[in-house]
Amino acid sequence: MPVFLDSQQADFETAFTALLNAKREDSPDVDDIVAGIIADVRARGDAAVLELTAKFDRLDLTAKTLRFSEAEIEAFCAHVPEDERRALEQAAERIRAYHIRQMPEDAQWTDPDGATLGWRWTPVSAAGLYVPGGLASYPSSVLMNAIPAKVAGVQRLAITVPTPDGIANPAVLLAARIAGVDEIYRIGGAQAIAALAYGTQTIAPVDKITGPGNAFVAAAKRRVFGKVGIDMIAGPSEILVIADGDNDPDWIALDLMSQAEHDESAQSLLITTDAGFGRAVAEAVDKRLQTLDRRAIAGASWRDYGAVITVPDLDQAAALSNRIAPEHLELCVANPEALADKCTHAGAIFLGQWTPEAIGDYVGGPNHVLPTARSARFSSGLSVMDFIKRTTLAKMSPEALRAIGPAAETLARSESLQAHGLSVTARLDRLNR
Amino acid sequence: MPVFLDSQQADFETAFTALLNAKREDSPDVDDIVAGIIADVRARGDAAVLELTAKFDRLDLTAKTLRFSEAEIEAFCAHVPEDERRALEQAAERIRAYHIRQMPEDAQWTDPDGATLGWRWTPVSAAGLYVPGGLASYPSSVLMNAIPAKVAGVQRLAITVPTPDGIANPAVLLAARIAGVDEIYRIGGAQAIAALAYGTQTIAPVDKITGPGNAFVAAAKRRVFGKVGIDMIAGPSEILVIADGDNDPDWIALDLMSQAEHDESAQSLLITTDAGFGRAVAEAVDKRLQTLDRRAIAGASWRDYGAVITVPDLDQAAALSNRIAPEHLELCVANPEALADKCTHAGAIFLGQWTPEAIGDYVGGPNHVLPTARSARFSSGLSVMDFIKRTTLAKMSPEALRAIGPAAETLARSESLQAHGLSVTARLDRLNR
Known part of the structure; x- marks a missing residue:
């Protein structure tokens, strides 16, 4: 059972604060192991990467086979069903169209004192994108990371994706090809991050590394930060739905479950002005949890971190939302634009009942790499800004x-x-x- | 003696790579101490902050005197000489005028599929600015950090500045007042960072922390990152001057020394197309080093990390500059704009011989908080962007x-x-x- 709260109840503040501060992820401390791996790759380059790949991915590679050849990529891509190819292409086109608009403009002016001032944006020269292997190997994440880099003008974009036992995900390779990725290496873990940051005989170093990964990858990204730029270290996914009573409970239940199914540590929250509707959604969730493929994961997330909160009006909903600073915020109310204006801390807002969050994961256009764990208070989702930098200009x-x-x-x-x-x-x- | 190199010499690549990779800073490992301080402040709040301030700053405070009162600030500000006050006001006005132009615009459009997309920028609610005490307590840094925050719309801006033995820098307080800072606390070190990040009974927590500091402050910022946003961890300052022979060697010598005098770990580099001019600059440096107040520091920096590099043409100068990715790049050549177009990795560019880098430190308008240690390859100086965040919007x-x-x-x-x-x-x- 998720938590049921009413903002009018006497102990609401205590219960809500507990919900905000719930520690949802216990990352193992792998920092020492990762430090050793990075030092090894820095010292021995390819040889270390090849040994570690044999050890962790049970895959014997050589310097020559570290990288997927064009012919291999081609062969893998041919395995992707035609409808998936078309869906990836449609998604890529929409993501590209959105991100092109993000490119900021250069500026230059001369002020009354006679000083000419301005700034200029230039792309990062080379970027690396980490793609997880196995179950969490998502082609949509390849599009979401690679397209902003290419829109920004990154000349050289390299992907590392582990292929445990040699198994690769054809859709990931196709997404990389569609996004215009230049190099794909079949390596993963901290050794891949080290190779991207410091370079090896075969892999040239990059300037910026983005992309999700496990605890080893996250620790390695933290360690190479400074030598290269990194994106945020993402925590488990979250959604907050604010809904009035005029919604289909099953739709909202599915929206909540589409976060919960990611991860047992994911968090799905509903704030509603209609207590009866809140109960109806909880019932719809229970019904869906009987049949969903990933019901074990989604059920655990909903049970441990889910909540249904009743509020007297939407102003209170907005105030609570701003304290949560959710990664995903879905506004299923009569006037979602008016409510959105009051929700100032959120990674992405989905307006109205025809905009399920899953649209944003795939084909909406905005990026799906978003700030988690309340960091939308001070940070933004991935964008072309992550792949460009500003040089200020002054001439007296x-x-x-x-x-x-x-x-x-x-x-x-x-x-x-x-x-x-x-x-x-x-x-x-x-x-x- | 600095290094003298010629890009045409046989072993140039080796020597230049050594220069690029020279480790200029040996930060002590204070991470364990800092972890203890942060845990103490989280557990005991004000009491821990007061004890640590008594211990490290030899200053007995109470919860009531942690914060400078308005009357105290007023009294300190009255000690600032009139010419300094006017200079700070002129600098503030120019910095504000520059940063106002950085505010990005919101966007919204409806695409051919009928999806309404866009984004919205909102300010961070509360920010904290760390200001070092003692010798490195620079009022100009207060302006450079605080003004972008206020231009961005940050509602609550708090400063922490240690006052060892109770000694405060009046110009720092005046700069804070001019910049519109809301709260000033007389605390420093890791305890100040912990108080800003987690809050105490007296100090409300902030969402973002910026500003320079010593090894303890840097380690604390790294540790609270994630709970709050932080700016970059700055390394020692650097300047690269690219000059042709048509310059006054003494001007260039002074520009090089204005970085070298910051810190023994600072780095001042000259690339010139005229070997004779390079020698003349080195002679001018030697002469200035006989009389400069901070000659011990500037001399050590120039001796250990300085370099004069001769190149056959400006294209080679630009190519080397892009490998260095300097924090400050001064272009003293006939057509600095044309050369600037080729210098794609630099924090700030100063064009022409009438633009000494020191202008940018104080009154130029652009920010003086800039990426060091080659990080201009992937990051930018401080700006209003550090105090706002983007929410993406989608409506189907x-x-x-x-x-x-x-x-x-x-x-x-x-x-x-x-x-x-x-x-x-x-x-x-x-x-x-």
Whole structure:
């Protein structure tokens, strides 16, 4: 049973805070093992990567077979059913169209003092994308990570995907091809992250690494951060649905279960203005949990972390939502736009009953890599911004230096940074000669 | 003596790679101590912060005196000389004018399938800014961190600044006031970071922490990352000057020294097309090093990490610059704009001989918090973007769901996520009834 709460009940604040602070994930501490693997790959390059792949993935590779050849990719892609190929292509097109609009513009202007100022955006030269192997190997994640990189203008985009016992997911390779990925290596784990960050004889180093992974991959990403850029370290998935009574309980139940089925640590929350509707949704969940393929996972998530919260009005719903800062926020109310305006902390908002969250996982267009664990308070989902960087530009005319140089001299003196001041003074002296 | 290199010499690649990989900073490992401090502040709140402040800053505070009162701030500000006040105000105005232009726009559109898509930017609710005490307590850094936060719309901006033995820097308090900071606490070290991240009885928690600090502060920021957002962990400062022979060697020498005087680990590099000019700059540096106040620091930095590199043409200069990915890049050449176009990895570019880097430290307008240690390959300086986050928006019409829902069903099936698919199917069934 999930938790049933009413925001009017006496101990609501205590119960809600407990819900907010529930620790849903117990990551094993693998940091020492990961440190050893990274050091090994840095020291021995390909040889270490090949040994570790033989050990963990039971796969004997050589420097020559680390990378999928074009012919191999082609052969795998041919196994993808035609409807899946078309679906991937439609998804890719929509994701690309959305992300192209994210590209920010360069700027340049001359201000009243005569200083020409601005900035310029340029792509990261090379990026690496980690793709998990096995069950959690999702072609949709390949599209969501690779397309923003290519839209941003990344010249060289490499994927690492482990193929335990040699088994590869054809749809992952096809998604990589559709997204324009340049290199695909059949390696995984901390050794793949180390190879991408530091390079080996066969794999050139990259500047930025993104993509989900297990505890070893997450620990390795944390360790190479600084040497390269990384995206966020994602926690278990979450959805918050805010719904009034004018919805089909079964639809909302399925939306809740579409998060719960990801992971036993996932969290599905419903806030409703209609207590009866809340009960109806819980009943619909129970019914669906009798037949869902992944009912063991979804059921555990719903039982341990699910909640149905009744509130007197939508303003209270928005206030609670802002404290949750959900990764996914679905607004199934009469005027979802008005409610969305009040929900200021959320990774992605899905407006209205015709927008199930699953649309956003695949084909909506916005990215499905989103901030979890309340981090939508301060961070955003993956975007082209993750693959570009800004260089600021400043050019002083002699007049501009005359106008603002003295303030720099004063502040340098105040901070006891003499050479800073002198570098301005030497130039002003020339102008005043 | 700095290193003198010529890109045409036989062993240049080896020498240049050694320069790139030189480890300039040996941070002490204080992680265990910091972990203990954070746990203590989480457990005991104010009491722990007060004890640690008494211990490390030799300052006895109470919960009531943790925060500077308005009257205290007023009194300190009155000590700032009038020319410094005016310089801070001029700097603040220019920094504000630059950063206002960085605010990105919201977007919304309806695509041919009938899906309404977009995104919305909202500010972080509360931010904390760490300001070091003692010698490295720079009012300019207060402006550079606080103004972007306030331009972004951060409602609550708190500063922590240690005041060892009770000594505060009036200019820091004035800069905070000018920038619109809301709360100032006289605490520092890992205990300040812990208090900002987790809150105490007196200090409400924030969502994002920025600002420079020593090894303890850096380790604490790394540890609280995830609970709150943080800015980058900055390394020692760097400058690369690319200059042709048509420059005053003393100006360039001063520009190099204005980085070197920050820190013995700072790095100042000159790339020139004119070997004779390179020698003249080195001589000018030697001469300045005889009289500079901070000659011990600047001299050590120049001796240990400085370099003068001669190249046959500016294209080679740009190529080397892109491998260095400098924090500060000064282009003192006839056509700096053309050269800037080729320099794709740099935190900030200063164009032409009238733009000494020190202008950018204080009054240019662009931010002086910039990516160090080659991280300009994948990251950007501080900006309003650090204090806002994006929520993506998607709304399907029934027609849009009909157009793209089937692809989502197909991909959900391919990924064995049944509830994902059913949440779409249930709605399509209604439409097709």
